[in-house]
Amino acid sequence: MLAVMLREIRLILRRPALLGLVVLLPVLMLVVLTGIFRAGIPTGMAVTVVDLDRSDLSRSITRMLDAAPEITVHEQALSLSDARAQIVAGQTRGAIYLPQGLERDILRGARPEIVIFYDNQHMSAGSMVARGARGAIDTALAGQRLSIRQGQGEAPVQATARIQPIPLQAHALFNPAFDYVHFLLAALVPTVLQIIAAAATAYAISLDFGPGRHPQVLARMAGGVLPAMLGKILPYTLIFLLILGLSDIALYGWLGVPLRGSLLLMATGAVLFVLCVQLIGAAAFVLTRDMGRAASIIAVITAPAFGFMGLGFPREAMSQLAQAWGALIPGTWYVQLRIDQSLRQTPLDIAVWSVVWLACIALALGAVVLLRLVRLRRAIEAAT
């Protein structure tokens, strides 16, 4: 087996295509993904203010809007249809409508309407714009309410308390800085690695076990088909674990994501995850014995996997079948483990289940590959 492993490492070093696929490609994807999300939550997204009032109050609301970190007041639009056209064309992401007579109507107690329009087709950006605008307008109106009460002779402290009888203290659980970026990154890197590791493993196996190749040479070298296969796979396991480690250094070291769990559990999970994914690649190849078809199987399983992991749309809200399909994909459990062990600080007795699931998937896939290998050995023995 060791001989096969050494041979494989020499093979990787000799073949630029293999080296590129298992080292260069994942590292490049890691760099690109980190680059995309490094800057963090978007700020300064453009909105328009349709200010038909042009009063002190409307100007002060505009200033408040501009001061909200999420948004910048891009320019003034003269009408709602102008503002809408700007949103459609992509120049702005939202518009705030301040009607004519706003200040006068507020002072008169006529409760005029302030309208926030936002582009919810681009939902992630749109919801952040709406949140920023909502907060800014709340602040502006609270100031208005305070000044009325103070005008009636209430002390500032008392007035502040009285305009908010039930203040809501909002806390972001597990993620006080609300740094959603790192969750995405923690999930995207394994997702992309899952695709590459499965496909590259299938490709490497095809070089020895494919049609027209001679697996018996390897089998003789290792003393059996199973050790030959293991010797073939394990060098890549090491490489992918190193790359995963590199991404962890970037994430928990450079980007400073807190790591609050058991390192041992994380490491066990990582090893099982890489093995599972490689076994998907191996199974796809030994079942089809054709790299093209194997690649198609791998593509169908791994390419849409991100959606089933539930980072965007949560798993619990999916249908039973979608949840079940997600449960069969190793990345789902590994990403859950990473999130549990980094920010959520999940107790071991809960988090360990992700690792148990990964082990089950590895065993099942291992059994499939093994059964095919037994058949392959018979075929080889019959041929020689």
Place this chain on the structure above:
Amino acid sequence: MSDILTALRGELRGIFADRQVRLIVLAALVIYALVYPYPYRAELLRDVPVVLVDLDRSTSSADLARQVTASEAVTLSHDARDMIAATRLVQERRAYGVLVIPEGFERALLRGSQSPVALYADASYFLMYQRVMQGAAVPLRQLGAEVEMGRLIAEGTAPDVALAQVSPAEQVEVPLFNPAAGYATYVLPAAFVLILQQTMLMGLALVATRRGQGHGHPVWRVLGRMGAWIALYAVLLPLYLIVLPALYGLPNLGNVTAVLMLGLPFVLATGLLAQCVAALFRRGEVVQVVLLAVGLPFFFLSGFAWPVEAIPAHLNWIAQIIPSTAAIDGLVRVSQMGATTPEIAHRLWHLWALVGAFATVAVSLEVLAHSSTNADHQDG
């Protein structure tokens, strides 16, 4: 002219005669059309479970809990004695938030002083966090307004004046283009464009790696292939970007002409890019693995799901070379937001510029390949 037709027929043969290419260009489109949207079929998050930690156990706190449960977004599904028990429920993913009503809530309320409550929302999941925050904040704010108004009226303020004091203006939020905030409506129109691009890149690059030496002038050869792609995708693109979204019941504001006007340079740019990819990686297996790996990064680079404002400038510049970046933006604006052709003109120019650039590279590659094989012949 006959050179163009020969190349066109050759390309179509390359696509349809090769089982693997057929699988990618046709079958994969069908499979992905079923698998990709599957997680999002539920569209909306309703009644997200939240734990209630009621330390006051009074009529007012029960009242508040009832109001929160009545909201569409969240429901108070569990009761917990303390924050530790509640956090555990969240860690087990059985709930996504905790509402803590502190002891003395009712007393403070009756005394007329501030009576705060705390809301902890699970911020590991962006969407859940938002639903919990919004879902609980709205009824709480309403309750607060009622309390303030009640006090003002008790002090002898006229009800309409009290209302104006409590809430001087009515804040209305209008989510445009995806009013129900459906997740499928949000993500699928863009995902379909990317799937179309990735399967096309993969299929056509495989054809290119397996193609023998062609005949005729390189320009005619490339033009002929472009004709073949147009012929094939004149059928596939409308099916994928107009019929498929309609089958999933996604809203569609777009006019067909604008979709097709964007579709043409998108298909050509993608096909030409596939020629460059094939020349760069040469082997079919490598092309497949590389294109599979870049799918997700391409999606996030397009500036659709992750706002372009947050993407570093140099990466965004690179992203503009990928056809899906301009195509997703243009097509989503046309079909989901009802943009007219002049409004997406810059995206059209962008895609045609890519066509021009990639065509130049593809023709040069043809010339190079031709001269190198000629040199081989002379050597032999």
